[in-house]
Amino acid sequence: MYDYIKGKVDTISPANIVLDNQGIGYLLNISLTTYTAVSGQPEFKLFVHEVIREDTHELYGFATQHERDVFRLLIGVSGVGSNTARLMLSSMNPADLEAAIATAHLAVLKSIKGIGEKTAQRIIVELRDKVGKHKESGAFLTLPDNTTRNEALTGLVMLGFAKPAVEKALDKLLTQTPGLTVEDLIKQALRML
Numbered sequence: 001m002y003d004y005i006k007g008k009v010d011t012i013s014p015a016n017i018v019l020d021n022q023g024i025g026y027l028l029n030i031s032l033t034t035y036t037a038v039s040g041q042p043e044f045k046l047f048v049h050e051v052i053r054e055d056t057h058e059l060y061g062f063a064t065q066h067e068r069d070v071f072r073l074l075i076g077v078s079g080v081g082s083n084t085a086r087l088m089l090s091s092m093n094p095a096d097l098e099a100a101i102a103t104a105h106l107a108v109l110k111s112i113k114g115i116g117e118k119t120a121q122r123i124i125v126e127l128r129d130k131v132g133k134h135k136e137s138g139a140f141l142t143l144p145d146n147t148t149r150n151e152a153l154t155g156l157v158m159l160g161f162a163k164p165a166v167e168k169a170l171d172k173l174l175t176q177t178p179g180l181t182v183e184d185l186i187k188q189a190l191r192m193l
Contacts, residue, residue: 002059006045012038014090017061019046028061029082032090037063051082060086070094070131077126079119088112091164096171098131111167149174152185161193169193 005028007021014035018025028046030038038044046061047068060082062068067089074085088097091112100108101124109120149170156166169192173185180188 001050002048004045004047005059005061006043008043009038009041017046019044019061026059028059029086030061031067031086033067033093034061034063034089049082058082064094067094070097073127073130074123077119077123079122084114087114091168092171096175101127101131104128108167108171111164113164148180148182148185151182152189155182155186156189156193165193 005019005021005026007019007026010018010020010025012018012035014030014032016027016029017035017038018027020026028048030046034046038046044063046063047065049060049062049068049071051058051060060068060071062071071085071089074080074088075082080088092100092108099105104124106117106120106124109115109123110117115123152170153163153166156170157163166189169189170185173188173192174180177188
C-alpha cells in the first residue's frame with residue numbers, strides 16, 4: 001500500500017491530479033479541498049488511499065493526513081463509497097465535516113449532494129464517537145448560530161442562489177467570523193457567490 005506520493009504536478013483538475021514521480025505519472029482522485037491546496041504548486045506531496053476492486057484500482061490523494069483520516073472514516077460507513085466520501089470532502093473541509101458529525105448536525109450533512117437523511121443519520125451514529133479521536137486542532141469548531149444562518153440562507157436562496165453553494169459560503173463565513181449579523185452575513189456571502 002502507498003502512504004504518500006511526492007512529485008511534480010503534471011496535470012490537475014478539480015477531480016484529479018497526475019503527479020510525475022521519477023518519470024511515472026500517478027493519477028490520483030482528489031477533493032476540491034486538496035485541489036485548492038495543490039493549485040499553483042509545481043511539486044506536492046499527497047497522502048494516498050488505494051482502493052482495489054475487481055474492476056478497478058484507484059488512488060485517492062489528500063493534501064493532509066487529517067483529510068485522509070476523515071476519508072477513511074467515511075468509507076467505513078455502510079452506504080458511503082469512495083466517490084461519495086470525496087464529494088463530502090469537496091463540499092466541506094475535514095474539520096467542519098467532523099464538527100457536523102460530532103454535533104449531529106443532520107441538515108449540514110443532508111445539504112451535501114448525494115447524502116440523504118438515512119445516510120446522514122448512519123454517518124452520525126457510526127462516526128460520532130470516532131471523529132473526536134482525529135481532531136487536528138484539539139477542539140471542535142462550533143457550528144454557526146442556526147437562526148442567523150437560516151435567515152441568511154433563506155434570503156440568499158430567495159435571491160436566486162443555489163442552496164448548496166449558499167450553505168457552504170455561510171458555514172465558511174460563520175466559522176471564520178462567528179457572531180455576524182444577518183445583514184453582514186448576507187453582504188459577505190454575496191461577495192463569495
